[in-house]
Amino acid sequence: MALSSAFNKFYKSFRNREITKQLCGYLQYATSSSLIKNEDFGANALKPVSEDLSTITPYFPNTFNLAAYVNQSDTLKNLVNLNVNLSKIEKKPFIVDKILKLDFEKDMKSHIIFLNDFVGMEEIGNFITKNPMILCEPLEDLQVRVNYLYSKGFKGDQINRIISKNPFWLMFSTIRIDDRLGFYQKCLTLCGREVRDLAVKQPKLITYNLHAVKCNLFVIKEEMGFEDNEVKEIVLNKPKLLMLNQRNLLERFNFIHNEMKISHQTILKTPEILMCRKFRIKQRHLFLEKLGRSQYNPKKENYVPIKSLIEDTDTEFCRNIAKCSVDDFNTFLKTL
Amino acid sequence: MVQFRDAVSAYKALNGLICVYKPPCVPVKQVMHIVKTNLCRDLNALPGRPIEKRVEIVGSTTEPMQVKLVPNYADNPLVCGPRYINDDIRCSWATHLGLFSSGVLLLGINEGTRITYKINVGRPTRAFKVHGQLGKATDTYFWNGRTMERSTFHHITREKMDKVVAHMQAAHQKTMFEQSGLQMDSQQTYELASQGLIRPADNKLPVIYGMKCVYFNPPNFTLEIQSVNEYDKYLWTLIHDLGVQLKSTAYCTAVQCIRQGKFDVDLALLRKHWSLEHIAYNMNMCQEILDENERLLKPESAILSA
Numbered sequence: 001m002a003l004s005s006a007f008n009k010f011y012k013s014f015r016n017r018e019i020t021k022q023l024c025g026y027l028q029y030a031t032s033s034s035l036i037k038n039e040d041f042g043a044n045a046l047k048p049v050s051e052d053l054s055t056i057t058p059y060f061p062n063t064f065n066l067a068a069y070v071n072q073s074d075t076l077k078n079l080v081n082l083n084v085n086l087s088k089i090e091k092k093p094f095i096v097d098k099i100l101k102l103d104f105e106k107d108m109k110s111h112i113i114f115l116n117d118f119v120g121m122e123e124i125g126n127f128i129t130k131n132p133m134i135l136c137e138p139l140e141d142l143q144v145r146v147n148y149l150y151s152k153g154f155k156g157d158q159i160n161r162i163i164s165k166n167p168f169w170l171m172f173s174t175i176r177i178d179d180r181l182g183f184y185q186k187c188l189t190l191c192g193r194e195v196r197d198l199a200v201k202q203p204k205l206i207t208y209n210l211h212a213v214k215c216n217l218f219v220i221k222e223e224m225g226f227e228d229n230e231v232k233e234i235v236l237n238k239p240k241l242l243m244l245n246q247r248n249l250l251e252r253f254n255f256i257h258n259e260m261k262i263s264h265q266t267i268l269k270t271p272e273i274l275m276c277r278k279f280r281i282k283q284r285h286l287f288l289e290k291l292g293r294s295q296y297n298p299k300k301e302n303y304v305p306i307k308s309l310i311e312d313t314d315t316e317f318c319r320n321i322a323k324c325s326v327d328d329f330n331t332f333l334k335t336l
Numbered sequence: 337m338v339q340f341r342d343a344v345s346a347y348k349a350l351n352g353l354i355c356v357y358k359p360p361c362v363p364v365k366q367v368m369h370i371v372k373t374n375l376c377r378d379l380n381a382l383p384g385r386p387i388e389k390r391v392e393i394v395g396s397t398t399e400p401m402q403v404k405l406v407p408n409y410a411d412n413p414l415v416c417g418p419r420y421i422n423d424d425i426r427c428s429w430a431t432h433l434g435l436f437s438s439g440v441l442l443l444g445i446n447e448g449t450r451i452t453y454k455i456n457v458g459r460p461t462r463a464f465k466v467h468g469q470l471g472k473a474t475d476t477y478f479w480n481g482r483t484m485e486r487s488t489f490h491h492i493t494r495e496k497m498d499k500v501v502a503h504m505q506a507a508h509q510k511t512m513f514e515q516s517g518l519q520m521d522s523q524q525t526y527e528l529a530s531q532g533l534i535r536p537a538d539n540k541l542p543v544i545y546g547m548k549c550v551y552f553n554p555p556n557f558t559l560e561i562q563s564v565n566e567y568d569k570y571l572w573t574l575i576h577d578l579g580v581q582l583k584s585t586a587y588c589t590a591v592q593c594i595r596q597g598k599f600d601v602d603l604a605l606l607r608k609h610w611s612l613e614h615i616a617y618n619m620n621m622c623q624e625i626l627d628e629n630e631r632l633l634k635p636e637s638a639i640l641s642a
Contacts, residue, residue: 050398051398053397054394054395054397054401067410067416068410070412070415071408071410080409080414083414084414086414087413087415087416087417087418279359279607314608333357334357334604334606335592336438336592
């Protein structure tokens with residue numbers, strides 16, 4: 001682990017110089033061998049040559065990106081035809097270095113056929129853009145990881161969803177995935193079916209940085225003051241909450257709970273309100289308050305559902321909830 | 337709204353001044369970044385230029401060679417990246433607004449950065465709405481600071497407030513003449529002063545031309561201030577001084593710029609409207625204002641005009 005991170009650092013520092021050197025090596029490999037064969041040391045440089053010289057290519061200078069080489073490489077061309085975004089891959093030179101060693105027919109084809117069963121042809125480009133390193137994993141390992149999911153009782157379409165939504169899932173060994181599923185099971189006291197639902201609903205959460213997840217669980221439980229079973233309900237309803245920035249999450253909650261006076265019970269019923277950016281909730285709430293319509297209690301008249309603050313466009317919000325024109329709302333926004 | 341057919345013409349049209357509404361607690365730098373990112377997003381969504389062709393000469397050199405025209409993969413957006421990136425768009429502000437201030441912010445896009453420079457040098461007046469609260473003083477004079485002192489404010493009436501505000505305005509008008517850089521007892525100064533308000537010689541010294549209490553409902557009140565060379569902290573201290581002169585304490589709760597030169601808040605674009613079509617439309621509106629008022633960019637004398 002430490003070794004690989006040191007490796008990454010090394011490559012980052014050497015960035016493009018390293019890639020290009022490597023690349024020049026591969027692309028010129030074929031040409032240089034033929035050159036040596038044909039070389040005739042005593043020949044006059046100006047003498048007309050009768051041999052086939054089409055295998056000789058000009059020298060590839062060092063460059064900063066893959067675009068310089070894409071016209072010469074069939075592998076890269078095929079990747080572009082699959083809609084892989086090379087400009088995003090080349091941002092990480094150490095990945096480029098590994099990808100360039102692969103040959104399309106020999107190394108990539110079987111992987112792409114394998115992934116096609118789970119991801120679908122339209123999404124495969126996107127998938128490889130996000131996780132090009134999948135092409136370097138042994139195919140048997142990938143099959144083992146899929147089999148592991150079957151053994152844990154996931155259905156076929158669930159596995160398709162997991163793999164297509166989270167391109168990094170298959171990079172994790174079965175032991176690590178098992179650890180992580182166990183972590184969520186223990187942390188939130190979930191039963192087997194609930195763990196599966198969580199993994200299918202938000203596959204990225206399982207491979208997410210566990211430190212961030214623990215922080216967010218702490219924020220929801222200790223700082224916001226939800227009970228254990230309530231935390232479980234919220235997380236199962238909106239798993240993405242665990243992947244947010246903890247400071248933003250707490251700021252939103254503070255505004256909703258302390259300034260809008262929304263109770264924990266209401267937030268529990270509509271946890272999506274915590275997913276909305278604070279300024280959007282704030283401006284709609286202040287507008288309703290100005291109109292005297294900020295009444296979020298369903299038992300009294302003129303009830304405004306809390307969900308209406310986050311969904312729909314401003315025009316629909318003004319027409320259905322605030323009962324005024326959107327221009328009034330825009331004028332109000334210019335007084336903030 | 338302005339409709340663009342392709343990205344190239346749209347990019348060429350993006351030269352000029354825009355007027356946006358800066359929300360509070362969002363730094364100017366971030367506003368510029370959002371504007372640039374949104375413009376790039378919208379430009380890349382428009383149909384761009386076609387992918388270039390590439391001439392390839394293939395075949396053995398001993399035989400007649402073939403010349404082929406093939407699509408150039410290196411020019412594909414998937415390979416060379418999106419056509420427009422943030423670095424392609426230059427953006428600069430005309431006058432700075434602090435982190436906690438909100439309101440009218442003039443931004444120059446591409447060639448418009450020259451206009452913002454001229455506006456910055458031309459020093460148009462800015463009008464502010466400064467919201468304050470009586471009864472509390474903080475160490476930063478703003479809502480984000482620690483509370484240093486609390487006091488009563490029941491003795492403050494609208495009349496007292498107006499009196500003190502008028503007194504402060506008069507004091508500032510006196511300093512305005514002193515800062516004009518002229519000798520106070522000369523004929524030249526008299527002639528200049530008889531024409532009306534004048535600008536300060538130094539562009540660092542804040543000068544206030546008008547101050548008015550527009551809303552008074554203790555403990556909250558709102559002042560409207562017209563000034564030159566001010567900055568957000570200066571306006572906060574003004575509220576603090578006002579509190580002291582009213583024999584109480586006060587701190588600032590919000591600073592909102594409602595006008596800069598001829599650009600007022602009605603023109604400003606809200607955060608949800610920072611997209612290519614709205615920005616292009618706004619750019620045309622701003623250009624019309626600039627064409628009508630040439631003095632905005634080139635003030636002829638020290639007389640305050642806009």
